[in-house]
Amino acid sequence: MARLAFLAAGLVVAAAVVAPATPAVAARTSVHVDNPYLGVSGYVNPQWSDLARTELGGERVSASPTAVWLDSIASIDGAAGDLGLRAHLDGALAQGAGYIQFVINNLPGRDCNRLIAEGELGPTELTRYQADYIDPIAAILADPRYARLRIVTVIEVRALPNLVFNTSPRPTATFGCDTMRANGNYVAGIRYALNRLHAMPNVYTYLDVANHAWTGRDDVVGPVTQLLAETVRGTAAGQSRVDGFITNTADYSPLTEPYVNPNDNVPSGWGDGNRFNAELPFAQALRYRLIALGFSPRIGMLIDTSRNGWGGPDRPTGPSNDPDLNVRVDDSRVDRRTHKGNWCNQVGAGLGERPRAVPAPGVDAYVWVKPPGESDGSATPSPIRGFNRMCDPTYLGGVANGFTPTNAAPGAPDTGEWFPAYFRGLLANAYPPLY
Numbered sequence: 001m002a003r004l005a006f007l008a009a010g011l012v013v014a015a016a017v018v019a020p021a022t023p024a025v026a027a028r029t030s031v032h033v034d035n036p037y038l039g040v041s042g043y044v045n046p047q048w049s050d051l052a053r054t055e056l057g058g059e060r061v062s063a064s065p066t067a068v069w070l071d072s073i074a075s076i077d078g079a080a081g082d083l084g085l086r087a088h089l090d091g092a093l094a095q096g097a098g099y100i101q102f103v104i105n106n107l108p109g110r111d112c113n114r115l116i117a118e119g120e121l122g123p124t125e126l127t128r129y130q131a132d133y134i135d136p137i138a139a140i141l142a143d144p145r146y147a148r149l150r151i152v153t154v155i156e157v158r159a160l161p162n163l164v165f166n167t168s169p170r171p172t173a174t175f176g177c178d179t180m181r182a183n184g185n186y187v188a189g190i191r192y193a194l195n196r197l198h199a200m201p202n203v204y205t206y207l208d209v210a211n212h213a214w215t216g217r218d219d220v221v222g223p224v225t226q227l228l229a230e231t232v233r234g235t236a237a238g239q240s241r242v243d244g245f246i247t248n249t250a251d252y253s254p255l256t257e258p259y260v261n262p263n264d265n266v267p268s269g270w271g272d273g274n275r276f277n278a279e280l281p282f283a284q285a286l287r288y289r290l291i292a293l294g295f296s297p298r299i300g301m302l303i304d305t306s307r308n309g310w311g312g313p314d315r316p317t318g319p320s321n322d323p324d325l326n327v328r329v330d331d332s333r334v335d336r337r338t339h340k341g342n343w344c345n346q347v348g349a350g351l352g353e354r355p356r357a358v359p360a361p362g363v364d365a366y367v368w369v370k371p372p373g374e375s376d377g378s379a380t381p382s383p384i385r386g387f388n389r390m391c392d393p394t395y396l397g398g399v400a401n402g403f404t405p406t407n408a409a410p411g412a413p414d415t416g417e418w419f420p421a422y423f424r425g426l427l428a429n430a431y432p433p434l435y
Helices: 005-017 046-053 085-095 126-141 159-165 175-183 185-197 218-233 279-292 325-332 420-428
Strands: 068-070 099-104 150-155 203-208 244-247 300-304 356-360 363-367
Touching: 068 085, 085 099, 085 126, 099 126, 126 185, 150 185, 159 175, 159 185, 159 203, 159 218, 175 185, 185 203, 185 218, 203 218, 218 279, 244 279, 279 300, 279 363
Parallel strands: 068 099, 099 150, 150 203, 203 244, 244 300, 300 363
Antiparallel strands: 356 363
């Protein structure tokens, strides 16, 4: 998260906030509820909140609950000035929060579809993933001190969809994803994580299913949902081992496209043959498909709305009537990206719906999994993370984004670093607007 020197004094305050209210150890008496978001408040990460308040207008959202990303072994104890897992849990107790959210994201060969994969573990390091990453996380979560907290875990972003959408013979296939499909370590790692985490009654597990642009395609949704079902069936408790699924994690797809006719979307260049053009109808339809494959009717969906608002002056106010199909769709869509495959620091994006429970049928919550204002990656070569050209505003693209410009914001710092200019843009382009 934010690693800015000028916040050193603020971090002292944050450290005081996250001290547990009492050292007493509670008995583990948690009851596993149907929807962990319902009827309780969420944990506000004090480090993100402090940064949000540094920007004009940021105080309007600085009390919003955001997820904490555990994307390395070091992040468990705290890395680069961030609070560690236990410190966040203690902070949630001190705040009186009812739930706290963590992203479990460190599989062997992680980000196999990316031009630069940022995961720390090699494709064959399954044992290290289990022993040095999942086991320490599970041990901390099992502390009876945290029994009353509903601990929500988002499991391995885009991992299983990668094994379908970005493997041979698809044109978006990469060597890395072909390798991970062949060695089985994505599936084995996720099964291990589910076995360890969901065994605790106060831990809730949501598997990532990418987004409508990936998984919503007719030629992809069947294989992806089958893979999800097979993966979870292979856990100790079978398909009861998950509470639901999450779409649009750290992505920009809007909840709805109110001015695009679905019949126009499919044949248009923007629609690219996909019958879905937004996250809410996709998430709801995917849920029914998963239930038909044996998942409980009680499963719920989460949608990350942290950056999918697309408001501001460029948001269309009605449908276009242009006779040219592609012009009509382009003029009517609220998603202003040059391609749905663009994912890095997208220019024009805004804050989406604020986090809330049960916003639509079948949806457990709208959530802010990607903390708004954290960079997706560096716009220029980085000596720390390498250079993912999808974050380069001058890159003209490749197969994954239809050889279109990246639409990435200039001046972006490394992944996870605070990007103040971008946060200001998210505030200005929020939809629903901020008042």
